[in-house]
Amino acid sequence: MSRIKCKRLNVHHLTGIFSVGIISLFLAACTGKRPDNLGARDGLLTLCPSSPNCVSSQAEDGGHKILYLTLMADPDADFARLAALLRNRADCAIVEEKSGYLRVEFHTRLFVDDGEFLLDRDKRLIHLRSASRVGYSDLGKNRERIEEIRGEFVKGGKR
Incomplete structure (x- = not known):
């Protein structure tokens, strides 16, 4: 037995x-695997794929297009304020930081999304991109997250 x-x-x-x-x-x-095709080249972020799981302020089509962040004061000070805002988010980790460029990972329970922020000093704006690493649809999560960050950025810039 x-x-x-x-x-x-x-x-x-x-x-x-x-x-x-x-x-x-x-x-x-x-x-997913950390993408190796991200980064700013000649003032441009990587294009969004055809899938609806990406938003970018540099996209041409309405499905992927999202408004850039408008600067409120000194470009470098505003970009530093954005970096601080992202550092304070529980779902965000900065993986690359250069002058005028941030690359981040956004973590949810199961997924990791990639975000990028690119300062354009001359136009006084910050271009942004956020995309899912895996899957076809993100059910609007990247757009929702960027709009949340925009709200925090605008609120923090008011004096």
Whole structure:
């Protein structure tokens, strides 16, 4: 009888290991690989893909187009204020910071989205882009998040 229990325990043990493995693979697939095609080139951010899970202030089509951030004071001071705002968000991690450029990761329970912010000093604005790493639709999450950031940015700039 003890021999049968041992065999059952082994089957349950293997089932548990298999389940943990499947869940781990699923979660790894949700976060996706960090893209290597992002960054500013000649004042332009990477174009959005054809899927509806991306917004950009430099997009031409209405499905992806979102308004840039308008600067309220000194361009560098406003950009530093945006960086501080992003650092204080629980869902955001800055992964690259250069003069006039920020690259961030936005984390939800299961997914990681990529965000970019590009300062245009001459036009006194900040271009932005936010895109999901995986999947086809984001159910409007990137647009919603950027509008939330815009609200916080505008509110923080009022004196």
